[in-house]
Amino acid sequence: MLLIRVELFVTTFTLVMLVALTATYAGLYRDLPNKYTRSMLVLSVALLLYAVTSNPYVPVLFGFPLRPGIGPFVFLPDVFVGLAIAVLFYQSQT
Numbered sequence: 001m002l003l004i005r006v007e008l009f010v011t012t013f014t015l016v017m018l019v020a021l022t023a024t025y026a027g028l029y030r031d032l033p034n035k036y037t038r039s040m041l042v043l044s045v046a047l048l049l050y051a052v053t054s055n056p057y058v059p060v061l062f063g064f065p066l067r068p069g070i071g072p073f074v075f076l077p078d079v080f081v082g083l084a085i086a087v088l089f090y091q092s093q094t
Contacts, residue, residue: 004066007056007075014082015051021085022048024092044088047081054078 025041052058060066 003071003075004056007078010075010078010082011051011055014078014085015048015055017082017085017089018044018048018051021089021092024089028092040088040092047085050081051078 022041022044025037025044029037029041056066
């Protein structure tokens, strides 16, 4: 149960960061509409959908049981995605 809580925290953190990043890229695209800002906006939306679907309680909302055998390697990719999103968010603010 502890690993599910850790995964829930990590995916929620990633989700919040991606919402902020998507809003930032949407603002940038409004100010500077070009292929690069559009692709960054599409990337952040795709990662946002990834973060929503990787949340451990999303399957429960649709009537599926919790995933058995959750280990550290299940949420470790989410940690790396969260770090990458934090770097992208920092880069977009400078």
